[in-house]
Amino acid sequence: MQQLETDILIIGAGPTGLYGAYCAGFRGLRTVLVDALPQVGGQISALYPEKEIRDVAGIPRMRGREFVAALVEQAEAYAPVHLLGHQAVELVYASDGRPRVTLADGSRITAGALIVTAGIGTFVPRVLPAGEEFLGRGLSYFVPDPGRHADHDVLVVGGGDSAVDWALALHPIARSVTLVHRRATFRAHAASLAALRACGVRLVTEAEVEALTGNGVVRQAHVRVRGEHGPRVYDVDSVVAALGFVSDLGPIAGWGLDLTRRHLVVDSRMRTSRDRVYAAGDVTEYAGKVRLMSVGFGEVATAVNNAAVELDPELSLFPGHSTESS
Numbered sequence: 001m002q003q004l005e006t007d008i009l010i011i012g013a014g015p016t017g018l019y020g021a022y023c024a025g026f027r028g029l030r031t032v033l034v035d036a037l038p039q040v041g042g043q044i045s046a047l048y049p050e051k052e053i054r055d056v057a058g059i060p061r062m063r064g065r066e067f068v069a070a071l072v073e074q075a076e077a078y079a080p081v082h083l084l085g086h087q088a089v090e091l092v093y094a095s096d097g098r099p100r101v102t103l104a105d106g107s108r109i110t111a112g113a114l115i116v117t118a119g120i121g122t123f124v125p126r127v128l129p130a131g132e133e134f135l136g137r138g139l140s141y142f143v144p145d146p147g148r149h150a151d152h153d154v155l156v157v158g159g160g161d162s163a164v165d166w167a168l169a170l171h172p173i174a175r176s177v178t179l180v181h182r183r184a185t186f187r188a189h190a191a192s193l194a195a196l197r198a199c200g201v202r203l204v205t206e207a208e209v210e211a212l213t214g215n216g217v218v219r220q221a222h223v224r225v226r227g228e229h230g231p232r233v234y235d236v237d238s239v240v241a242a243l244g245f246v247s248d249l250g251p252i253a254g255w256g257l258d259l260t261r262r263h264l265v266v267d268s269r270m271r272t273s274r275d276r277v278y279a280a281g282d283v284t285e286y287a288g289k290v291r292l293m294s295v296g297f298g299e300v301a302t303a304v305n306n307a308a309v310e311l312d313p314e315l316s317l318f319p320g321h322s323t324e325s326s
Helices: 015-026 042-047 064-076 161-170 190-199 250-254 293-311
Strands: 003-011 031-035 081-084 088-093 099-103 108-116 122-125 153-157 176-180 202-204 207-213 220-225 232-235 238-241 245-248 263-265 277-279
Touching (some): 003 015, 003 099, 015 031, 015 042, 015 064, 153 161, 153 232, 161 190, 176 207, 277 293
Parallel strands (some): 031 081, 108 277, 153 238
Antiparallel strands (some): 122 245, 207 220
16 A cells, blocks of 8 residues: 655556656656556557557557557656556545545555546457357467467457457468458458458458367367358367457546546546546547547647646646757
């Protein structure tokens, strides 16, 4: 149990939170980062550390773990305090109006301002309806190490960005990759779909996995295709079920913040409905919201600089350019 005081408390140590720690440090503000996960990097570190990130300005491509490491290095210039593996459970206010957050272990952090960058909150994968008994024995929901699928016959299930991205990432190293999707159309980015169709991944649409079989480990996938009398049977060494996630804001949902569809409503300054509480990244909601990592970076910079002015009205909202501090 700890009793800490800081200028800025950031809940969520994913990419947006890490960049927020840099922005706060650049303004000379003390920062504490809290995350329920045991490591920084949020979904990137937990779900796809080896997947290439290509949609951040100025970075044509970089593996997830390398991207997180770069964000950590950037933030560490200002020595933020990290409290990892700790869930934030309660928000109250100190007598002077500062937000005070209690963690699951009883620690309390009092801050000049609070910025929630919790992304989608806690997340658990949607379960493959058939074959769950092979989890860890050929069936997986994440691909932390693509090399484990080298020279395998891989079946990927899903139709979103994750499924298509994993099919593309595994195709160069696997013996074969088959992608099964229950619809004829995909939700993934158009450019990724074009690359998928061009690379030779076998696509099986309007289909669902109805069973996985094998002797101790998965060896066959039985796939029911709409309109066909019997299932197709594919020999497989591994199955990656990329069916999305069920997210939960957890205790944050009970903090009296305005919510819409499990997202925090913010204004143009990234302020929530409670005093001195801001939000940025995928957790936010406002008219025209686009959920991209690059958007989250801009939002957290806006939140930090508006919080800085709230803490000291004599400060300028504009933080200056980093080139001016050298």
